Amino acid sequence: MAGWPVRCALAGTLLSMLAGSLHAQARRDPAVQPVIEIEAGDLLVGAGLGYEANRSFPLSGLSGDLWSLGRLTFVYGLARAVAIEVRGDLQHVLTIEGRGESAIELSPATDGASTSDFGDFRVGVLLMPFGGSEGLSGGAHVQVTLPNSDEKKGIGTNTTDVRLSLLGSYGSGPLRVTADVGVAILEAPLQTFEQNDVLAYSGELLYRTGHVRLALGVDGRASTRGRVPIGTEDLGEVRTGFDVRFGAWLLDAEVAAGYAGSSSDWAFRAGAAYALR
Numbered sequence: 001m002a003g004w005p006v007r008c009a010l011a012g013t014l015l016s017m018l019a020g021s022l023h024a025q026a027r028r029d030p031a032v033q034p035v036i037e038i039e040a041g042d043l044l045v046g047a048g049l050g051y052e053a054n055r056s057f058p059l060s061g062l063s064g065d066l067w068s069l070g071r072l073t074f075v076y077g078l079a080r081a082v083a084i085e086v087r088g089d090l091q092h093v094l095t096i097e098g099r100g101e102s103a104i105e106l107s108p109a110t111d112g113a114s115t116s117d118f119g120d121f122r123v124g125v126l127l128m129p130f131g132g133s134e135g136l137s138g139g140a141h142v143q144v145t146l147p148n149s150d151e152k153k154g155i156g157t158n159t160t161d162v163r164l165s166l167l168g169s170y171g172s173g174p175l176r177v178t179a180d181v182g183v184a185i186l187e188a189p190l191q192t193f194e195q196n197d198v199l200a201y202s203g204e205l206l207y208r209t210g211h212v213r214l215a216l217g218v219d220g221r222a223s224t225r226g227r228v229p230i231g232t233e234d235l236g237e238v239r240t241g242f243d244v245r246f247g248a249w250l251l252d253a254e255v256a257a258g259y260a261g262s263s264s265d266w267a268f269r270a271g272a273a274y275a276l277r
Contacts, residue, residue: 048271
């Protein structure tokens with residue numbers, strides 16, 4: 001598990017990049033949009049927060065309302081339609097409202113009304129070599145989740161996961177449709193050398209009017225196995241939101257409703273991003 005020096009260095013690097021002029025327009029999620037619109041040398045840095053109502057964690061048996069604080073985003077254009085990304089949450093805080101059977105020994109820190117932990121970080125490479133900002137585009141997405149959480153605190157699983165997927169996008173005028181479909185290889189928290197291969201998917205319909213872009217989408221994962229290892233359960237959300245551009249700044253917000261597995265009943269997320277070269 002990464003220590004404080006690593007986390008502080010990462011946060012300091014991201015914050016030091018908040019200067020420059022606008023050369024890119026990109027929504028921070030899903031992954032397709034930054035690849036299409038960020039050119040070589042462009043940089044997108046963002047931070048925000050999130051709230052999830054009645055989120056459950058089957059590994060620890062805990063459930064309640066979850067705050068995600070310091071949701072960091074870093075996307076850098078290596079070349080045209082090629083980008084690297086780093087995403088993650090600095091802090092998770094769970095208000096404990098339910099206690100079920102735990103599959104692991106929990107820390108005494110979970111005995112109170114709440115528990116907190118660091119969030120995991122995701123590092124990825126995005127490629128969109130076919131097409132452009134108009135018409136049909138296609139590419140690939142590779143992402144690795146690096147464990148930064150302590151499973152004994154009841155929120156994370158402290159596992160390394162890999163996602164491999166194909167990207168697709170079609171745009172015409174103010175409308176754009178995006179899709180990210182593939183497989184996520186999830187490490188099972190309790191069994192050594194065991195994994196769960198799940199279908200990972202996301203899609204979004206975007207409509208731009210002036211400096212505002214409206215979004216409606218879905219994001220989730222579905223297990224392909226009859227017996228699902230604990231800690232790798234299905235997730236799924238329907239999302240709707242918007243982003244608005246003010247010069248080099250991009251502000252976005254969304255609400256979501258969970259529909260699968262251990263997803264929350266509903267969620268809210270908001271943040272600000274800065275694009276520079």
